[in-house]
Amino acid sequence: MAETVTERRPAPGVWATYRMIAGMWIRSTLAYRASFVMMLVGNFLVTAFDFVVIALMFSQVRSLGGYSFAEVAFLYGTSTTAFGLANAVLGSIDKLGARIRDGTLDTLLVRPAPVLAQVAADRFGLQRLGRLLQGVLVLAGSLLSLHVHWTVLKVLLVPVMLLSGTAIFCAVFVAGAAFQFWAQDAAEVQSAFTYGGQTLLQYPPTVFAKDMVRGVTFVLPLAFVNWLPALYVLGRPYPLALPAWLAFTPPLVAAACLTLAGQAWRVGIRSYRSTGS
Amino acid sequence: MSDLIELDGVEKVFEVRRKTGRLRREKREVRAVDGISFRVPRGEMVGYIGPNGAGKSTTIKMLTGILTPSAGRLRVAGLDPSRERTKLAQRIGVVFGQRTTLWWDLPLYDSYKLAHRMYRIPDARFRENLDRCVELLDLASLLDVPVRQLSLGQRMRGDIAAALLHDPDVLYLDEPTIGLDVISKAKVRQFLRDLNAERATTILLTTHDLTDIEQLCKRVMVIDHGRLMYDGALAGLHEAGESERTLVVDLERELPPVQAEGARVVKVEGPRQWLAFPASASAAPLVAHIAQAYPLVDLSVREPDIEAVIARMYDGRPLY
Ligand SMILES: Nc1ncnc2c1ncn2[C@@H]1O[C@H](COP(=O)(O)OP(=O)(O)OP(=O)(O)O)[C@@H](O)[C@H]1O
Ligand SMILES: [Mg+2]
Numbered sequence: 001m002a003e004t005v006t007e008r009r010p011a012p013g014v015w016a017t018y019r020m021i022a023g024m025w026i027r028s029t030l031a032y033r034a035s036f037v038m039m040l041v042g043n044f045l046v047t048a049f050d051f052v053v054i055a056l057m058f059s060q061v062r063s064l065g066g067y068s069f070a071e072v073a074f075l076y077g078t079s080t081t082a083f084g085l086a087n088a089v090l091g092s093i094d095k096l097g098a099r100i101r102d103g104t105l106d107t108l109l110v111r112p113a114p115v116l117a118q119v120a121a122d123r124f125g126l127q128r129l130g131r132l133l134q135g136v137l138v139l140a141g142s143l144l145s146l147h148v149h150w151t152v153l154k155v156l157l158v159p160v161m162l163l164s165g166t167a168i169f170c171a172v173f174v175a176g177a178a179f180q181f182w183a184q185d186a187a188e189v190q191s192a193f194t195y196g197g198q199t200l201l202q203y204p205p206t207v208f209a210k211d212m213v214r215g216v217t218f219v220l221p222l223a224f225v226n227w228l229p230a231l232y233v234l235g236r237p238y239p240l241a242l243p244a245w246l247a248f249t250p251p252l253v254a255a256a257c258l259t260l261a262g263q264a265w266r267v268g269i270r271s272y273r274s275t276g277s
Numbered sequence: 278m279s280d281l282i283e284l285d286g287v288e289k290v291f292e293v294r295r296k297t298g299r300l301r302r303e304k305r306e307v308r309a310v311d312g313i314s315f316r317v318p319r320g321e322m323v324g325y326i327g328p329n330g331a332g333k334s335t336t337i338k339m340l341t342g343i344l345t346p347s348a349g350r351l352r353v354a355g356l357d358p359s360r361e362r363t364k365l366a367q368r369i370g371v372v373f374g375q376r377t378t379l380w381w382d383l384p385l386y387d388s389y390k391l392a393h394r395m396y397r398i399p400d401a402r403f404r405e406n407l408d409r410c411v412e413l414l415d416l417a418s419l420l421d422v423p424v425r426q427l428s429l430g431q432r433m434r435g436d437i438a439a440a441l442l443h444d445p446d447v448l449y450l451d452e453p454t455i456g457l458d459v460i461s462k463a464k465v466r467q468f469l470r471d472l473n474a475e476r477a478t479t480i481l482l483t484t485h486d487l488t489d490i491e492q493l494c495k496r497v498m499v500i501d502h503g504r505l506m507y508d509g510a511l512a513g514l515h516e517a518g519e520s521e522r523t524l525v526v527d528l529e530r531e532l533p534p535v536q537a538e539g540a541r542v543v544k545v546e547g548p549r550q551w552l553a554f555p556a557s558a559s560a561a562p563l564v565a566h567i568a569q570a571y572p573l574v575d576l577s578v579r580e581p582d583i584e585a586v587i588a589r590m591y592d593g594r595p596l597y
Binding site: 008009011017020024028029043106111113114136 | 291332334338341342343344357363364366367369371373376377378380382383387391394395396567589593595
C-alpha cells in the first residue's frame with residue numbers, strides 16, 4: 001500500500017482542548033454519579049460557611065469597618081464569583097506539581113494540543129461549580145438590597161469587574177502553576193494567594209492594616225479584582241487616597257497579569273525535566 | 278529532505294541536588310546525553326540500545342519535545358521538537374513502555390475516540406487505521422474494557438494502537454515489549470514489521486531484549502554514558518564487542534571437556550557442558566562435529582546477552 005500523506009490539520013485550540021479533556025474526566029467520574037451530587041452540595045456548603053461567619057458577625061454589630069451588611073455582601077459576592085469562575089476553569093492546576101514529580105506530564109506533552117488547557121482541565125469535576133453558585137447567589141442578594149445610586153457607568157462596571165477579577169485570579173493560578181516547575185511543593189504558596197486572596201477581598205479594605213492593602217494593590221494586584229471597582233460602585237472613599245479613575249483599570253491590570261503569567265508558564269515548561277523512568 | 282531524524286552534538290545535562298547534611302545541599306551535574314549525533318532516513322527501523330541509565334529515554338524525550346536539550350541541534354520531520362512540540366505531535370507517535378497514555382477509568386475505545394478528535398483524523402482514515410490495529414493487535418474483545426482492568430500486555434498493545442491512529446511519520450517505542458509474554462511479543466513485532474513495510478513508518482526502538490532488535494532492525498545504535506558507542510549493523514556489533522554465543526550440550530554421560538575447533542568449554546556440570554564460540558560464526562558446523570564425535574542427547578544455543586556485549590565493548594571510546 002502506498003503511503004498516503006494525510007494532510008496535517010492545525011492543533012485544536014485552547015477551548016476545544018479544554019472541552020475534550022474535561023469531557024473525558026466527567027465521563028471518568030460518571031460512574032460515581034451519586035458522589036458527584038454529594039460533592040457539589042458539599043462544595044456549596046463548605047464555601048457557604050464563609051458567608052455564614054459574616055452573617056453571624058452582623059447579628060452582633062451593625063457595621064464592619066464602616067460597611068453595612070449589604071455592602072460587605074457585595075464585596076463577598078464579587079470576590080467569590082470572580083474566584084469561583086477562575087477556580088471552575090483552572091482549579092485543579094495546582095495538581096500539576098504531582099504530575100511534574102511523577103513525570104506523567106510527559107503524556108500530555110506529546111499530544112497535539114495546548115498543554116495549559118490540558119492541565120487546566122485535568123481531573124475536571126462539575127462540583128467545582130458549587131463555589132461559583134454560592135458567590136452568584138450572595139452577589140444577587142446584595143444587588144437587591146444595596147442602596148446605591150446606580151448610573152450607567154456603575155451598572156457596566158459590575159460585569160467588567162467580574163470578568164477582570166476572574167482573569168486576575170486565573171493569572172495567579174497560572175503563575176503559581178508555572179512556579180511548580182521549579183518547586184513542586186509550591187502549591188501551598190499558590191493557594192495562599194488564590195484562596196487567601198479571595199477571603200481577603202470578601203472583607204472591606206478598612207479592616208486591614210495599611211501595609212497589607214498596599215501589598216495587594218501594588219505588589220500582587222488583587223485589589224483590582226473587586227476592591228477598587230466595588231468601592232467606586234458603593235461610593236466609598238479609596239484606601240491609601242488612591243485616585244478614583246483606578247476603578248476602571250482592572251481590564252488593563254488583568255491583561256498585564258495574564259501576559260506575565262503566560263511568560264512564566266512558557267519558561268516553566270521549557271525547564272520541565274521529566275523523571276528518570 | 279530524506280532524513281527524518283537529525284541530531285548534531287545533542288546534550289542533556291540534569292542538575293541534581295543532593296542532601297549532604299542537615300541543611301547543606303550539593304549540586305551535581307548528570308550528563309545524561311553527552312554529545313550525540315546521528316541521522317535516520319525515512320522508513321528505517323533502528324534499534325537504540327544500551328545499559329540502564331545510558332540515556333536512551335532521555336534522547337527519546339528530547340526527540341518528542343518533552344525535554345529541551347542543553348546543547349546541540351535536533352530536527353524531527355524538519356521541526357525543532359521543543360519549540361514546535363504541538364506541531365510535531367501530529368507527526369509522531371510515542372509509546373512509553375513504563376507509562377500509559379490511555380484513560381485509566383474509561384473503556385479503551387474512548388481513548389481512541391479522543392485521539393480521533395484531538396488529532397482531527399478524517400473519519401474514514403480513523404476507521405481504517407483502527408480496524409487494522411484491532412485486527413493485528415487482537416484488540417476486538419478489549420475495546421469495551423476499562424483500561425485499568427487490562428493486563429500489562431493488553432494495555433501495551435492498546436498503547437501501540439493509540440500511537441498510530443493518526444498515521445505518524447515517526448514512531449518512538451521506549452521498551453515496548455517490557456513484560457510481554459512470548460506470544461504478545463511476536464504479535465507486536467510482526468505488527469511493527471508490517472507497519473514499517475507497508476507505510477514506511479520510521480521507527481526508533483529501545484529495548485533490553487536483543488531478539489527485538491534481531492527480528493526488527495537492520496541498524497542498531499548503542500549508547501552508554503550518554504555517548505554513541507556503535508552505529509551499524511547488528512552483526513557488526515557482535516564483532517565489535519567480540520561477543521560469544523553459548524552452545525549448551527547434554528551428553529549421554531559425564532565426559533571430559535568436548536574438543537571442538539573454534540569453541541571452548543567454559544563450564545561442565547555432570548553430563549551437561551557449555552561451549553563458547555564467536556557470535557559471528559555459524560553454529561551448524563560445530564553442532565555437526567559434536568553430534569558426530571560425541572553421544573549427544575540434546576543441545577541449545579544461547580544468544581549473547583546484550584548488556585554483556587556492550588559492557589565488553591565499552592572501554593571509554595567509540596568503536597567506529
Ligand atoms: N529527570 C531527571 N532528573 C535527573 N536525572 C535524570 C532524569 N532523567 C534521567 N536522569 C539521569 O540521566 C541518565 C540517563 O537516564 P535515561 O532514563 O535516559 O536512561 P535509559 O537509557 O533510558 O535507561 P533504562 O534502560 O534504565 O531505561 C541516568 O543517569 C538518570 O539517572
Ligand atoms: Mg529508559
